[in-house]
Amino acid sequence: MGHVSSACTAPKREPNSCFKCGSQGHQRKDCPRLRPTSRQLTEGTTHKEIGWIAESSSLAPTYEVKIKLEVNDVEISATLDSGSPISLISEHILPVNVIISPYTRKFQFDGVNQSKLNILGELKQNVSVNSIKIPITFYVVPENTINSICLLGRDFLSYDGIQVKFQGNNVYIDVKSTLVEEPIG
Structure with a gap:
C-alpha cells in the first residue's frame, strides 16, 4: 500500500x-x-x-483522496490501495435505503492477513474525484473490516480515463490527456 x-x-x-x-x-x-x-x-x-x-x-504513508458518492451526495475520504484488486466500502457509511446487490460470485477475496473478506454485497456507483466521474463497483463489507470507510483498489487506479500520480506524500488525480495525431501528407 x-x-x-x-x-x-x-x-x-x-x-x-x-x-x-x-x-x-x-x-x-x-x-x-x-x-x-x-x-x-x-x-x-x-x-x-x-x-x-x-x-x-x-x-509508507497512506494516500487519501476526497470522493463524492452518488448514493448519498456526501464527500468522504477514501484510501488508495494499489495492493487491492477491488474497491471496498463500509456498510455503515451507506444510507439505510440504498439497495445493495447480492454478492453471487463463487470465489472469495482474501484480506492482507489472508483472512476471507465477508462481502455483504455489491454497489455500482459513479464516484466523483476532482469533478471527474468514475464508475466503480464497490464490495460492501461490515464496519471495522477496513481501516477507512472506503478503499479504492486497482480497479479505480487503473481506470482508463484518469492519470494517478504519487509525489512525496501527495497524490494527484487528473483526466488522462490523449494525444491527437494529425495524419502526415
Missing part, C-alpha cells in the same frame, strides 16, 4: 527474494528479521507465532 511499483524508489530486488531483507534463501513470512531476537520461555511452555508488527515509522 502507498505507491505503485513504477514510482518505487527502493532498489530492485532479485526475483523470488525476501521482501523484508532481500535474501534469496527465504520469503518474507520466514524472514529472521521479523522474529524477536530474544525470547523468555519458562520450562514446559509452548509458544505459537501469531503474526508480526511493523514499526509505524517504517510504513
